Amino acid sequence: MAHILFADTSHPKPYDFNDLAAQAMGGTESSLLRTAKILNDHGHQVTIFQQQRDQNLKQHNIHFIGPNDLKQPKSSQQDTNHTHKQQTDHVVVLRKFPQLINLKQHFPQAQFHLWIHTYKNWEYVLKRSIRFKPAWQLITNSHTHAKHCDKLLNKGLLGRIYNIFKPKINIKTCYNPIPVELTHYQPQKRDINKLLFLSAPNKGLNQVLKTFQQINRHLKDLQLFIANPGYREDQPKKIPNVHYLGALPAEQVKHHIATSLCVFYPQNSFAETFGLIYAEANALGTPVMAHEIGAAHEILHPNNGLINAEDNYQITKTLVKWQKQLPAVSYRAEFDERAIYQQWAEALEI
Numbered sequence: 001m002a003h004i005l006f007a008d009t010s011h012p013k014p015y016d017f018n019d020l021a022a023q024a025m026g027g028t029e030s031s032l033l034r035t036a037k038i039l040n041d042h043g044h045q046v047t048i049f050q051q052q053r054d055q056n057l058k059q060h061n062i063h064f065i066g067p068n069d070l071k072q073p074k075s076s077q078q079d080t081n082h083t084h085k086q087q088t089d090h091v092v093v094l095r096k097f098p099q100l101i102n103l104k105q106h107f108p109q110a111q112f113h114l115w116i117h118t119y120k121n122w123e124y125v126l127k128r129s130i131r132f133k134p135a136w137q138l139i140t141n142s143h144t145h146a147k148h149c150d151k152l153l154n155k156g157l158l159g160r161i162y163n164i165f166k167p168k169i170n171i172k173t174c175y176n177p178i179p180v181e182l183t184h185y186q187p188q189k190r191d192i193n194k195l196l197f198l199s200a201p202n203k204g205l206n207q208v209l210k211t212f213q214q215i216n217r218h219l220k221d222l223q224l225f226i227a228n229p230g231y232r233e234d235q236p237k238k239i240p241n242v243h244y245l246g247a248l249p250a251e252q253v254k255h256h257i258a259t260s261l262c263v264f265y266p267q268n269s270f271a272e273t274f275g276l277i278y279a280e281a282n283a284l285g286t287p288v289m290a291h292e293i294g295a296a297h298e299i300l301h302p303n304n305g306l307i308n309a310e311d312n313y314q315i316t317k318t319l320v321k322w323q324k325q326l327p328a329v330s331y332r333a334e335f336d337e338r339a340i341y342q343q344w345a346e347a348l349e350i
Contacts, residue, residue, distance in 0.1 A: 264289050282301040
């Protein structure tokens with residue numbers, strides 16, 4: 001049994017499994033919760049540290065702690081917090097590299113891992129100049145993402161220079177878990193004229209809106225529904241046949257996906273490192289209208305063909321084709337509990 005601590009130091013408020021069920025939540029936070037539960041269900045002791053948490057919580061045998069639990073106890077005290085620190089084997093830091101250094105002082109014997117969900121630019125390779133022993137490991141959420149990070153950190157010009165006197169950054173891939181329960185969702189009657197955008201506004205929404213307006217001139221019955229994961233606000237534009245849903249809890253998200261012709265995502269400005277909506281939509285039998293960018297080809301079901309986001313004729317033709325018959329997409333076993341556990345077990349060597 002390993003003792004694993006996940007650290008989220010950037011989310012503006014604490015969250016837990018109740019929030020996962022009842023509120024809109026970003027893909028990174030929901031993936032952390034689901035991953036923690038999978039590891040816990042396989043016999044490991046899991047703690048989730050959240051920077052904004054001021055009250056401890058225990059759910060599904062997982063401890064949620066805040067900054068007060070990381071304060072160094074007095075040397076005369078032999079409390080449970082001190083014991084917990086001594087026993088922590090792995091610290092998995094979400095997003096923020098500087099937190100590796102900050103948390104190292106609290107868990108000096110632990111192995112550190114940085115779990116990122118975004119692409120980085122060339123300056124990120126400078127992180128290798130910071131002394132950190134034993135070496136930290138990078139965890140990505142797709143092989144596409146891992147390849148990009150490896151090229152940046154280890155195979156680029158600056159990375160190759162670092163390789164002369166520093167070990168390469170070890171990179172592992174652990175997919176985001178997709179609940180198999182999605183396959184149990186009761187079939188819904190689809191509206192062949194309903195399109196759904198289900199991402200943060202910064203993920204190509206302006207391009208999607210422009211494309212929809214142009215296509216809507218020819219396919220006049222189409223309606224576009226826009227939902228928001230909650231961590232970024234919409235700036236609604238009054239456009240005919242465009243409807244804003246705001247932030248939706250998980251059950252309503254499933255309903256909208258299952259009743260739509262497709263998730264409408266024809267944009268090529270934002271590359272997903274995984275694309276939770278890709279996998280969740282396919283698990284509900286709904287295709288995604290997506291450009292071949294980021295991990296789309298890797299994550300989407302093989303039957304979910306990709307389009308050129310700048311080719312309105314192809315997009316229109318594909319929509320008409322899908323209105324007659326949808327491609328047969330479904331849940332992929334690569335994202336189930338067993339597969340996710342095996343990926344993390346290999347990454348952490350547990």
